[in-house]
Amino acid sequence: MDSDDDALMREQIAYYRAHAGEYDRPYAEREELRQLLAVADALPILGDVLELACGTGQWTGKLAARARSVTALDAADETLAVARARVTAPNVRFVRADLFTWQPPRRYDTVFFAFWLSHIPPSRLPGFWDTVAAALAPHGKAVFVDDGPGAAAREEVLDQEPVPAVLRQLDDGSPYRVVKVFHDAGELAGRLAALGWSADVRPMGESFIAGAAEPPAGAG
């Protein structure tokens, strides 16, 4: 039987599949996003990198420039097609996977995710961090960027859903619900600490947060 958020998870993937051709527009139009992309050069990215929910590959090429290898996962064939066309670096491999069922087949030095954490229902967050821990080599780090509370003003927040969600529309007006949790940097650091992670999470500009986290000793 479906849990409360299974239907939303399917709708979220359907949204990104249908939205793939429109996805890159904010990266072209929003100066704050272009500035955020530039921080990739200063993030602690090294070794073999696993990128979760890579989307159209906006971050993948930047990771590839600093990594030995990048394995980039996403659930949507359509976004992966855009990413494959954008990023042709020989050290990058793209994989289609649903992150709520996928299990890491090996360990990585860095697990990176941009604008993914906010799409995870709160009830699935501990399981997600367990998966990240299982994907990290000893001394590996999770590194992430996402929307923070300041980004909520740009969204149509839905209050009647079983999990925090917003309404998105395609250019043709088709509506989709997606999960959206606007994590506050301090609260998220506290939640990660409660799960045993050592995390440094900071606000970035008016809209974003960025973090780096190491799993509990012996995790995964």
Ligand SMILES: C[S@@+](CC[C@H](N)C(=O)[O-])C[C@H]1O[C@@H](n2cnc3c(N)ncnc32)[C@H](O)[C@@H]1O
């Ligand atoms: C906001 S986009 C982020 C894309 C990219 N990381 C970026 O920052 O531009 C979220 C991505 O999550 C992917 N996604 C949604 N549900 C997923 C799931 N269950 N498993 C894997 N990827 C998923 C979507 O296809 C989409 O590409």
